[in-house]
Amino acid sequence: MINRVILVGRLTRDPELRYTSNGAAVASFTVAVNRQFTNSNGDRDADFIRCVVWRKAAENFANFTHKGSLVGIDGRIQTSSYDNQQGQRVYRTDIMVENFSLLETKAENERHNSDNGYNNQSSSSNYNQNSNNYNNSNNSNNQNQYGNNQSNNSNNNSSDPFHGNSSGVHISDDDLPF
Template identity: 70%
Template sequence: MINRVVLTGRLTKDPELKYTQSGVAVASFTVAVDRQYRNQAGEREADFINCVIWRKSAENFVNFTHKGSKVGIDGRLQTRNYENQQGQWVYVTEVVVDSFSLLDSKHDNQNDQQNYGNQGYQKQGGQQGGYQNQGNQQYNNGYQGNNQGQYQGNQQGYQGGQQNTGYMEPDPNQGRPINEDDLPF
């Protein structure tokens, strides 16, 4: 079975960082994702997707993002339920983030530093930081997420969990130029 979610959008408010009773960091946030089509008024509507991120990646996400930040999210869709204080069952659907990328441009980042007191974070050369979660963590109310982080600093986007085995596929042209007549398009 496949359960993958890939989103690009902007944060609707500052991410909220909390800690479980066992001291594990968890941040929740909402990403506004524009739809591809326009409504009758010619405006794009947006979907508001609830997300959660765990451990060190949660702390990094909170430190480097804020309301309006453009982010790329890779994760999985998860549902959970719990009984609230009034005795009613609450059902939650959210994206559990496995990795994220900071997508604001260098110009946007410089403006953020001026507006947010230069918190010491800088992207260089238009590159984006990526962050991956791996592992398993149980959250109260029956919630489980994959959450042990490994920082992928200053890389372009998501690495997808692939491992470099040292094997490179051989070049079928063995360094010769490609004949355009052989291309299927």
């Protein structure tokens, strides 16, 4: 059985960090994810997806993100239900975050936030809740999961359009396939 969710979107508000009676941190937030197609007016609609992250990852997420932050979320779907004060059954679907990535550099985040009137700061990093590693995502020496490593890429420098480009490549939300 597989229950895996990967999202890329922007936070609709600052994460809400709380602590359980046992002292475990839990942060909840909503991610706005644009749909791939446009509506009849030519605008892109968005889905607003509730997410929950626990423990140290929750504290890190709350400390390094804010409304408007571009984030990548890796997790699983969890459904639950409860009876509200009127006695009606309420069903709820959340994404339980296992890993997250902050997808903008600090400069890009500040530029985006100044364009939209936000004032908070963030940084670009990866956080893996399961292994509690907090690593900089801009590490160019990492090998990716598809087996492309430095020795294979060094032979193709003449055909690599990004070789020697230290400024990186800017990718907007519209460029992403999801």
